[in-house]
Amino acid sequence: MNIASTSGTMTSPGPQTLASGVGQPRGLDASAGPDEKEVRAAFDQFVGETFFGQMLKSMRQMTDKPAYFHGGRGEEVFQTQLDQVLSEKLAENCAGTFTGPMFELFSLSRR
Numbered sequence: 001m002n003i004a005s006t007s008g009t010m011t012s013p014g015p016q017t018l019a020s021g022v023g024q025p026r027g028l029d030a031s032a033g034p035d036e037k038e039v040r041a042a043f044d045q046f047v048g049e050t051f052f053g054q055m056l057k058s059m060r061q062m063t064d065k066p067a068y069f070h071g072g073r074g075e076e077v078f079q080t081q082l083d084q085v086l087s088e089k090l091a092e093n094c095a096g097t098f099t100g101p102m103f104e105l106f107s108l109s110r111r
Contacts, residue, residue, distance in 0.1 A: 036107075043103050048095025052087035 060079065 039107075040103055043106065044095040044099050045091055047099045047102060048091025049087045051095075051098075052090040053083065056083040056087060 060083070
């Protein structure tokens with residue numbers, strides 16, 4: 001993300017940043033068509049969110065409720081929403097690192 005020094009707000013990367021290859025998922029070359037990029041982005045999002053969502057779910061099942069500092073029923077209700085947001089953010093940031101080989105196999109099967 002770029003931080004604008006004059007306004008103090010955060011902005012998303014512009015088209016020049018994305019066109020230069022910065023911010024693209026790993027394993028995706030610049031010569032790939034727009035359809036291929038969309039498929040890769042959707043693949044990374046699905047696999048990443050599924051993987052991290054299941055990881056967080058199993059992590060929560062392994063730990064017991066603490067004796068102190070437990071949020072009660074409110075924490076139990078909103079815990080799945082927090083896990084969903086966490087899995088989305090984790091998928092955005094690092095799903096491309098482990099989905100590369102899976103996407104290559106997926107794209108070979110499509111051809």
